[in-house]
Amino acid sequence: MKALFDLLAAAGSGRTPMHMPGHKRNTALAAYLKSLGADRDITEIPGFDNLHAPRGILKEAMAKAAGVFQAEHTFFLVNGSTVGMLAAVRALTRPGDGILLARNSHLCAYNAVSLNGLDPEYIYPGLSQEWQITASLSPRAVEEAILKRPFARALVITSPTYEGVLSDLPGIIRLAQGHGIPVIVDEAHGAHLGLNPLFPDGAVKAGADIVIQSLHKTLPSLTQTALAHVRDASLAREMQRQLGVFETTSPSYLLMASIDGCVGLIRERGEELFAHWGEALAAFDRLAGGLKHLQVMGYGRHHGTLPQNIWGLDPGKLLISTLPSSMTGPGLARCLREEWRIEPEMALPQGVLAMTGMGDSVDTLSRLGKALREIDQRLGPREGKKAPRAMPTAQRAVPMHQAERAPFRLAAMETTSGCVCAEQLTVYPPGVPILVPGEVISPEAIDYLRAARADGAALLGTRSQDEGFTAILQDA
Ligand SMILES: Cc1ncc(COP(=O)(O)O)c(C=O)c1O
CATH class of the missing domain: 3.90.100.10 (Orn/Lys/Arg decarboxylase, C-terminal domain)
Structure with missing residues (x-):
């Protein structure tokens, strides 16, 4: 099967486009059109299928993706995990239904609850005192919520979190499904899980009913590209219908070609590319291993003792804690940016999050390791630690x-x-x-x-x- 990207190259040849898009694949109009690949930017012309009623090449491409991600049914998403979460929640609920929602959910999950007029029961994750971040969601907290709301129509949880914290998905999913409650896992940060022994298994393997993954966050694919995996055929039909509500009727073929390219790359060269990623992480670990003040939660850490309340870690997320040092997170981010031209994913008061991805190399992660080593030498110990802040408990007055x-x-x-x-x-x-x-x-x-x-x-x-x-x- 030819990659969608290659098919697009020939899509327009010999045809005069009296259809959208208005640039007409005329890349001579402007440099930006050429650089952005407008010569491959088509619409649903014959032979190129329709994302909302796939019967041809897109259906085949999504079946190929399902094979690679070991899912029953897979959908391409061109509006990020956001559209997947909106469609997933709506596919499983009716207005007024109860829903169990991890309180550390991304805002798109709250928007889904609000749009559907749902009645949420929040489940609070634990707190890691050591790292001052939200920890895992415990099966016990999930069970308590189920007992309070046995008729909830779905459970929505996030694993891994932004910082790379995993929850016990097999345990939680077994528990919820045992009570007849389907599970949606927001795995926006975990598209790389379960594809190679370098990373732990993810939500598809754990048996979640719907799994939403942003390809663009960790795998080589353009921003906005994501996948939805659905276990059951009738739920997949409903998901397709709901994606028709929330997703554009003009999905970008460039984005879809990026998804298909990413899937093909993993299928054909996955082992080699994951091995490179592993080498890059190992190079980072060697350099950052002897830090005296800064502390790294991430790569090697997942082999050792896990911090309290944390069930598992995504080794690809490097949370660099400044807590034991004389520096703050924003200070470290500034140093990395100004002295090393390294741009972190985010600065927290207690540290900096560096995201790694399949596009990283031994060079990029060694550079980060070296920078941390050098910065660490200038630091002293911190005097007195701030107490971590737990998320305040919600008290609802009005739906x-x-x-x-x-x-x-x-x-x-x-x-x-x-x-x-x-x-x-x-x-x-x-x-x-x-x-x-x-x-x-x-x-x-x-x-x-x-x-x-x-x-x-x-x-x-x-x-x-x-x-x-x-x-x-x-x-x-
Ligand atoms: C946990 C989580 N879920 C969902 C999303 C939304 O993903 P996207 O930006 O791909 O729409 C994000 C974005 O950062 C996220 O962190």
């Missing part, structure tokens, strides 16, 4: 979908204790909402948000533009 539509006003955040929030307030990154519409703003939530801001994190309100203000319901 989320109603609060989103109700009249609101803006108020200075400090004055909103006891008011009902009218927007999603997200600390970014990692994009996990701390307050959602309809929740009572507690003094703990204000403290949490204030501290996050003081630590240099961005607070994104979906209504308030100014960081000092918050949208609250007018009449609650």
Whole structure:
């Protein structure tokens, strides 16, 4: 089977395009069209199938992807994991249904809950004191939520998290499915799991009903590309229908060719490329092994003792903690950027997250290792540690979908204790909402948000533009 990318090269030859896109594959119009590959950018012309009713080459390409990812049914997504999560939640629920939602879910999961008028029961993950990050979701916490809401229509969890923390998916999925509750795993950060012994198994192997993966986050594929894997045939038909609701009717063939190319690359050269990734990580470990002050959670760490409350780690995520040192996360990020021209994925108050991916090499990760070693030599020990902040517990006053539509006003955040929030307030990154519409703003939530801001994190309100203000319901 020829790769979609190669088929696109010949797609237009000999045909005069009296159809979209308007650039007409005329790359002589502008340099950007040439560089961005507009000569391969087609629409659903005969022979090129339709993503929303696949019967030809796209159906074959998705079947090939299902084979590589060992899934029953696989869908290409051209609007990231976001569209997959929206469609997955809607495929499994009806308006008003109960849903079990890990509280550390990405904002797209909350949007799915709100759009469908669902009634969420939150499950709180543990906290890692040592690394000051959200830890794994325990099967016990899931079980407690199931006992409270035995009629919930789905369980939504994230594994791995942004920082690379894995939860006990086999245990959690067995538990939920044993109670008749299907499981959606947001595996946006784990498309590389389960494909090679370098990385642990992921959600498909653990038997999740729907798994959503961003290819673009860790594998060689263009931004926005993602996959949805579905276990059951009738659920797959519903997923297809829901993707028709949320996903563009003009999916980019360039993005689809990127997905197909990535799948082909893994099938044909996966072993070799994973081996390179492993060598690059090992080179990093050798250089960063003797750090005195900075501490790395990631690669080699997954072989040793795991931090408390953490069930497993994605070795590909390198969380570099500055907690034992005299430096802060933003300080380390600045140093890496300004002195080494290394741009980290995110800076947290307590460290820096470096994401590795299949495109990394021994060179790139050695450079990071060397930089850390050199920076580490200049550091001293930290005096006194800050206590980690647990996510504040939510207290709902009004259903989320109603609060989103109700009249609101803006108020200075400090004055909103006891008011009902009218927007999603997200600390970014990692994009996990701390307050959602309809929740009572507690003094703990204000403290949490204030501290996050003081630590240099961005607070994104979906209504308030100014960081000092918050949208609250007018009449609650
Ligand atoms: C856990 C998680 N889920 C979903 C998403 C959304 O993924 P995408 O950007 O591919 O739409 C993200 C994005 O960062 C994420 O971190």
